[in-house]
Amino acid sequence: MEEYDQLLVLRNAVHVRRGLAGQLATGIGSGFGSRARSGAASGAATGAGTLAGAVDSGQRALLEASVARVAPRAAELVAWFYTRLFATRPYLRGLFPADMADQHDRLLAALLGLVADCDRPDILGPRLTRLGRDHRKYGVRTAHYAGVGETLIAALAHFSGTGWDAATEAAWLRLYTYAMTVMTEAADSADDEPPYWYATVVAHELRRPDLAVLGLRPAAPYRYTAGQYTTVESSRLARLWKPYSLATRPGAGNLLELHVRALEPGGLSEVLVHRTAVGDTLRLGPPLGDLTLPADPRAKLLLVAGGTGLAPIKALLQEAIRTPGITVIRLLLAGRDRDDLYDLDALGDLAARHRHVDIRPVVDGEPDALLDQVPDLAGHEIYVAGPPEMTRAVLTRLAELDVPPGQVHHDPYY
Ligand SMILES: NC(=O)C1=CN([C@@H]2O[C@H](COP(=O)(O)OP(=O)(O)OC[C@H]3O[C@@H](n4cnc5c(N)ncnc54)[C@H](O)[C@@H]3O)[C@@H](O)[C@H]2O)C=CC1
Structure with missing residues (x-):
């Protein structure tokens, strides 16, 4: 059995290498060597535009089945991938940190994210554009992508065993080539700013x-x-x-x-x-994230911060103070205890200088009690940043209170 697996891996590795080389040569319709240059802002549209879409619905089903098959051994798969990658391409090791634990989690999250939205270039395009631009700080070059893709598909094949077939491989190749195209185009388009x-x-x-x-x-x-x-x-x-x-x-x-x-x-x-x-x-690295004020915000702003989640909220508070049309700014500031509210002096200064700014410290607050302090929640543009449990609790409460999700902003990363 072990021998059979090894043969399968070898066959797949050769097959993958040929497949990837073939796709790279033809560029799946994207005209690789002759990619048109585009501005960073239009990078997403570029990626989504040069390839009609990431994958079709049949391929989506194959990719989902493939992920489900390897999911129980996902951690092993990622470890296998990096061991193989660094054994076959030792020069890539220098791009990664000594401690790879984080990197393993990130690759897994990136793979799951790719498959979750694999037929939604409108979502994937912008995400991959940001990722490609951000990857310049690691020293990643276009030439590195093919080896990574080949190793990734070899890893998927290895952990799928007999569940791996030509159609599954084609779906992964298409998705990876799409991701690679958008990311490398975004990196090329960002050469007017430093990588870090x-x-x-x-x-x-x-x-x-x-x-x-x-x-x-x-x-x-x-x-x-x-x-x-x-x-x-x-x-x-x-x-x-x-x-x-x-x-x-x-x-x-x-x-x-x-x-x-x-x-x-x-x-x-x-x-x-x-x-x-x-x-x-x-x-x-370059700035990231969408926790920003809309072009035309509501007149009332509610900011909810927990612990160091205050950081983006403080930036938004200062921006809102200078934004014409915002007439009420309320900040609910949650902390473990009063001593934990580490920035009250600076915030107090802001409130003292701007009469439309109201700052309420809440220690040991429950989300219900937190939000119950604010009348007319539905009339506010709402921003939440803090520990994931707090953010989730506040979002749940806002949903219960029928606040439309479009009015509620938070980072997905925490
Ligand atoms: N952009 C963002 O969303 C940012 C998020 N963060 C996150 O904020 C957190 C900050 O960590 P710490 O300063 O250690 O905060 P922490 O763990 O001390 O929590 C701060 C306060 O949040 C409130 N809170 C926590 N869980 C709650 C719940 N279930 N319901 C209601 N209130 C709750 C409590 O008042 C608590 O004292 C980290 O998880 C960090 O990742 C930090 C910076 C930016």
């Missing part, structure tokens, strides 16, 4: 034993929208990038503020809170 930004730590305040507020000054202008997040890397944990929301609104003198709580030892948050000082240099 160096930023100097200009302020570092330990506000609680485990919580710091950092001020960063990027070496080159960093353009973002209030409510977005960046990814951060420290040379103390090379190539391990983690997301942190920006607590400043753009235009604050190219000065960025991060709020970081070190929940567990050994991670980047611990490095940023306890082993980073003024004068240190960090690297930042």
Whole structure:
């Protein structure tokens, strides 16, 4: 049986290599060598446009069945994939951090996300565009994608055993080629901005034993929208990038503020809170996220923040203060206890200077009690950021109160 499996893997690997090489040569209709250049903003449409769609409904069913087949051994599959990738292409190891645990989770999430929306280029296109642009910070090149795809499909084939057939392979090839096309086009289109930004730590305040507020000054202008997040890397944990929301609104003198709580030892948050000082240099990836004000927001804004979820909310609060037409801004600020509300001074200043800003600290608050403080919820544009349990609880309560989902904004990553 083992021998049969090995033969199967070998056959698949050869087959995959040929398939991928063939698809790359023909570019599945996308005209690979002659891709038209396009602006970053239109990258999504580019990817979705050059390929008619990611996959068709028949292929979607095959991909879902394929994922279901390998799901029980997903962690093993990802480990197999990276072992094979680095054995066959050792030069790729240098693009990844020493500790690969995060990377394993990310690959799995990316694969599941790809399949979940595999026939929705309107959703996948923009997501892959952002991913391709963001991947420049890792040093990923177009030439790396084919080897990754080949190894990925070999891994899927290996863990599918006899459940793998030519049609399944074709569906994966099509989906991967689609993803690769959109990502590489987005990376090419982003060459008017750096792949990453160096930023100097200009302020570092330990506000609680485990919580710091950092001020960063990027070496080159960093353009973002209030409510977005960046990814951060420290040379103390090379190539391990983690997301942190920006607590400043753009235009604050190219000065960025991060709020970081070190929940567990050994991670980047611990490095940023306890082993980073003024004068240190960090690297930042391009801005990401859609937790931003709409072009034409409602007159009333309700902001709900828990713990360091305050970071994007503070940026939105400052942006909203300057947005004409927003006449009421309410912030519900949840914390473990009053001592945990680490930024009350700055927020108090804002409220004192702007009469339409109302800030209510809530300690040990239940989401019902939290929201019950606000009359006329349905009339508000609502933003929520904080621990996942809090965000979920608030969203559930808002749904119970029939607040239309279009009025409620939150990051999906927390
Ligand atoms: N863009 C975003 O959405 C951001 C989210 N975060 C997330 O925020 C969290 C912050 O962590 P910490 O500062 O340690 O916060 P934490 O774990 O201390 O929680 C802060 C407060 O949220 C409230 N809360 C928690 N669970 C709740 C529930 N089920 N119902 C009602 N209220 C609840 C409590 O008042 C609690 O004191 C992290 O999970 C982080 O990933 C952080 C930054 C940005």
